[in-house]
Amino acid sequence: MKNEKRRKDLTMTPSAKKARCWKAKRSLPTIQTNSEMKDDTDSSDQAEKVKKKKDKREKKIKKEKKEKKVKKDKKKEQKRKDRSPENKFPLKRQRYEPESSSTGEASTRNHIQQEETTGDSLAQYNRNNPRPRAESSSLLKPEDKDADRCVTLLLFYQYVEPVWNEEQYQEALRIAETLATRHQLSGRMRVAREGFNCTLTSKHRTEMYDFCQSLRDWNDVFYKTEFKFTHDLPSAQAFPQLKVIPVVELVHYGLEGRKAPPIAQYSGVHLEPTHYHQKLAEPNTVVIDVRNHYEAVIGHFQPPTEADGEDTPPKYIDPKMRKSTEFPAWLDNPETQKELKGKQVLMFCTGGIRCERASALLKYKMATDPVVKDLGIKGVYQLQGGIDKYFKEFPDGGYWKGKNYVFDKRFSHAPLLKEEHVPEAKPDAPISSCEACGKPWDKFRGKQRCYTCGVPSLVCRDCLESKSKPRCDLCVAQNIRSKREWREKEQQEIEEYEKRSKARGVLLAATHKENQNNVTRLFLKNMCRKNMTDAILLDFLPGITHLVWKNRAGEFTGQGWVEMESPEAAAAAVARTGEVILGRALHIKFDPPDGKDVWPPPHSKV
Ligand SMILES: [Zn+2]
Numbered sequence: 001m002k003n004e005k006r007r008k009d010l011t012m013t014p015s016a017k018k019a020r021c022w023k024a025k026r027s028l029p030t031i032q033t034n035s036e037m038k039d040d041t042d043s044s045d046q047a048e049k050v051k052k053k054k055d056k057r058e059k060k061i062k063k064e065k066k067e068k069k070v071k072k073d074k075k076k077e078q079k080r081k082d083r084s085p086e087n088k089f090p091l092k093r094q095r096y097e098p099e100s101s102s103t104g105e106a107s108t109r110n111h112i113q114q115e116e117t118t119g120d121s122l123a124q125y126n127r128n129n130p131r132p133r134a135e136s137s138s139l140l141k142p143e144d145k146d147a148d149r150c151v152t153l154l155l156f157y158q159y160v161e162p163v164w165n166e167e168q169y170q171e172a173l174r175i176a177e178t179l180a181t182r183h184q185l186s187g188r189m190r191v192a193r194e195g196f197n198c199t200l201t202s203k204h205r206t207e208m209y210d211f212c213q214s215l216r217d218w219n220d221v222f223y224k225t226e227f228k229f230t231h232d233l234p235s236a237q238a239f240p241q242l243k244v245i246p247v248v249e250l251v252h253y254g255l256e257g258r259k260a261p262p263i264a265q266y267s268g269v270h271l272e273p274t275h276y277h278q279k280l281a282e283p284n285t286v287v288i289d290v291r292n293h294y295e296a297v298i299g300h301f302q303p304p305t306e307a308d309g310e311d312t313p314p315k316y317i318d319p320k321m322r323k324s325t326e327f328p329a330w331l332d333n334p335e336t337q338k339e340l341k342g343k344q345v346l347m348f349c350t351g352g353i354r355c356e357r358a359s360a361l362l363k364y365k366m367a368t369d370p371v372v373k374d375l376g377i378k379g380v381y382q383l384q385g386g387i388d389k390y391f392k393e394f395p396d397g398g399y400w401k402g403k404n405y406v407f408d409k410r411f412s413h414a415p416l417l418k419e420e421h422v423p424e425a426k427p428d429a430p431i432s433s434c435e436a437c438g439k440p441w442d443k444f445r446g447k448q449r450c451y452t453c454g455v456p457s458l459v460c461r462d463c464l465e466s467k468s469k470p471r472c473d474l475c476v477a478q479n480i481r482s483k484r485e486w487r488e489k490e491q492q493e494i495e496e497y498e499k500r501s502k503a504r505g506v507l508l509a510a511t512h513k514e515n516q517n518n519v520t521r522l523f524l525k526n527m528c529r530k531n532m533t534d535a536i537l538l539d540f541l542p543g544i545t546h547l548v549w550k551n552r553a554g555e556f557t558g559q560g561w562v563e564m565e566s567p568e569a570a571a572a573a574v575a576r577t578g579e580v581i582l583g584r585a586l587h588i589k590f591d592p593p594d595g596k597d598v599w600p601p602p603h604s605k606v
């Protein structure tokens with residue numbers, strides 16, 4: 001073949017050779033330079049032809065370049081649109097499907113890609129949430145580790161302060177639905193203007209991680225969130241569908257909107273499980289179970305019962321609530337206050353959320369209610385991450401006795417080393433009993449409820465079959481025999497609480513106003529001209545950094561301006577407008593500086 005070509009070359013005339021050469025060059029994709037062209041053609045005719053062709057080619061290239069640019073611009077524009085608020089969440093690249101649906105190289109490549117993504121998310125989560133000491137999967141029987149145990153459960157909540165305005169709230173609702181649907185999650189998402197409270201399940205844990213990351217990408221506030229995962233649950237424990245539920249309060253305390261004490265200002269000290277565990281054993285401590293009574297019955301903390309010398313041992317208290325709305329009245333009850341006198345207070349609940357408002361309410365009362373102030377409470381602490389996290393730190397249960405009631409399909413669970421399905425575990429005997437027959441029993445099953453007050457009934461299998469309808473132990477103890485009696489009692493308690501509070505001149509709870517423009521300058525008026533002092537005001541309104549009392553003539557006329565340390569502190573202060581100090585109802589409002597004078601004046605620093 002090669003020889004043949006060479007032979008042909010030899011027999012060709014020079015001009016034929018040149019023409020062939022040109023033909024060959026023309027087929028090359030590269031662009032030829034002028035000098036090359038000149039070399040190729042000698043005659044002017046040919047030169048013109050070449051020039052024409054060259055012009056044509058250049059035009060084509062220009063056209064292609066232009067088209068490319070238009071395409072690129074279009075892409076850019078699309079990207080910009082994708083980033084705009086109405087379309088903030090473009091669908092991510094297609095993730096890989098479980099092995100069964102795809103095979104071969106593509107599947108392997110996707111698998112690796114997915115592993116890498118998981119690694120990233122995991123690293124991020126591990127950075128933010130230190131790894132629990134025991135993985136729920138580590139001690140399972142081999143047969144439990146099969147494909148049937150593939151469900152991951154995610155619990156998290158996040159309060160937002162200042163609360164979202166209507167527009168932000170509508171966006172939050174939409175985002176909740178969009179992200180959970182995109183990542184194929186099921187379960188409940190309670191969304192309020194004050195934040196999120198969610199219980200979600202998924203069969204793909206990486207989708208869970210991606211969902212959390214998407215939430216963080218949407219709003220920085222979720223970088224503070226403690227996402228709690230439980231892996232390897234049986235597939236039957238996945239929720240069948242997703243429900244996004246708009247609510248007024250994340251936990252219903254009857255403290256909605258203006259009545260809620262701001263958490264940022266008043267919340268208790270958050271203790272990690274190991275520190276909380278130590279505190280549980282300290283003398284002169286009360287441990288308040290802020291869950292409902294039916295949850296507390298089947299399991300709760302049991303701190304040590306001994307203390308040295310004159311100290312009193314730590315004491316567990318169940319407020320015996322049917323629902324959280326009873327908490328403010330319980331806290332205000334003189335008998336409760338006797339228990340709290342001179343003690344340090346620990347609070348706990350399932351995931352930590354109920355402690356947020358509960359501890360804030362107690363601390364708010366400590367700051368504003370003279371009776372509670374006088375109790376001399378030595379600190380308010382709450383269990384970070386709730387019982388859920390404590391169990392992960394203490395797989396043997398620590399100071400916990402019995403089971404932990406949960407609001408997902410498990411109904412309840414025990415610390416890992418006391419779970420019935422773990423081979424070397426030693427499950428606790430039930431600490432509760434069947435409400436109908438009295439035999440030891442700790443499983444809530446079905447939709448059986450107390451027929452007077454409606455709380456879930458603890459009824460054994462035999463009694464459930466015999467369809468006996470018991471009243472709950474609270475209704476028995478309080479001698480409540482009908483729904484009407486229960487409703488009357490509930491109403492009466494609320495009225496008494498309000499009456500007592502009013503008689504003491506205490507507002508029912510703090511109010512909470514939005515401070516969207518982050519104003520920190522406040523105007524105060526209607527103060528007592530005779531007796532008001534710096535010290536009194538600073539004590540009354542925490543967070544003041546600058547104080548301007550006097551008018552130009554140097555007199556105090558009962559009004560003044562203050563600078564607050566943060567927009568939150570300012571909002572909290574404004575929320576307290578109307579509270580009585582030195583016999584007068586204090587008036588507080590936002591008053592942003594007008595820019596004419598220096599604010600805050602340097603000499604006014606407190
Ligand atoms: Zn029974």
Ligand SMILES: [Zn+2]
Pocket residue numbers: 450451452453454455471472473474475476
């Ligand atoms: Zn009842």
